[in-house]
Amino acid sequence: TEMLLEDLPGVGPATAEKLREAGFNSIEAVAVASPAELGATAEIGEATAAKIINAARQAADIGGFETGDMVFERRQHIGKINTGCIEFNEMMGGGIESQSITEIYGEFGSGKTQVGHQLAVNVQLSPEQGGLGGSVIIIDTENTFRPDRIQQMVEGKANELGIELDYEDFLKNIHVARAFNSNHQILLVDSAMDLANELKDSDKPVRLLIVDSLTAHFRAEYIGRGTLADRQQKLNKHLHGLQRFANLNNAAVLVTNQVMSKPDAFFGDPTKPIGGHILGHTATFRLYIRKSKGDKRIVKLVDSPNLPEGEAVLSVTRDGIVD
Ligand code: ADP
Ligand code: MG
Incomplete structure (x- = not known):
């Protein structure tokens, strides 16, 4: 009907x-x-x-206002994607949520892209295995998507679960598009919506959209104070498009944001993205990731509507994100 x-x-x-x-x-x-x-x-x-x-x-029935019981009903369908790390999952109340934008920010090499790759694998698993049985769209602005890394992570997951998994099947459910500038990046969200509609009734509907990096093109193109308001406005519009994608597809949206370390700065909160809060409070969950000893990384939940702040320690290994 x-x-x-x-x-x-x-x-x-x-x-x-x-x-x-x-x-x-x-x-x-x-x-x-x-x-x-x-x-x-x-x-x-x-x-x-x-x-x-x-x-x-x-x-x-989406006139703009939803009553509390409607929000409650919609939120009944929220899915959570296993991150690969128990502490990280617990901090997130089970995993990375659908119907939300999760921002992960940190320095170059801190592991933002690794987390994205891992979620691109895990979302494809069944709910019992920690996934949402869905496929993935990646908007890749820095040309850092690596199929061989997916292969390693799928092999790691197969070992962990003691089952056979074919990495080629996983690669077939990851749809990658390069974004050449910020305008192109914004347009790709419309293409993502088209693709998600095409796959809506398939056995692998799109349940995860990754924008890696959300901010690199915007930073490069909007230099100087005079253009900051323009950049902000465009980025806000982009984020609203992403939130719309998350709601209409019951999908998780992960965006990455690289921040610089400032070793010469003695005051200010080092966990705040330097160079301004260019995302403000548009992302629902904000995660700060930093390097620790060896392959260890510390992820901090900085902002969430319903979860306490917290920290989790994970490892980035050949097998992917693990405890
Ligand atoms: P960024 O935050 O800049 O996106 P990445 O997610 O690309 O950073 O993280 C890069 C780091 O991930 C590398 O420095 C390395 O520590 C780790 N890494 C990447 N590939 C592997 C691998 N195959 N095995 C183990 N660690 C890896
Ligand atoms: Mg990266």
């Missing part, structure tokens, strides 16, 4: 077709579009677009 676009008042077969071609595959996708966006892509007037969006909002 799922509603089709054609069921919306004012949407005939031709308009429905145009909407689908533009990537608006569901009532929900239309409901969260802006009139300008929908009008331009479906070649209809903005006033008509606004009417269609309103109808879609009523149909999809």
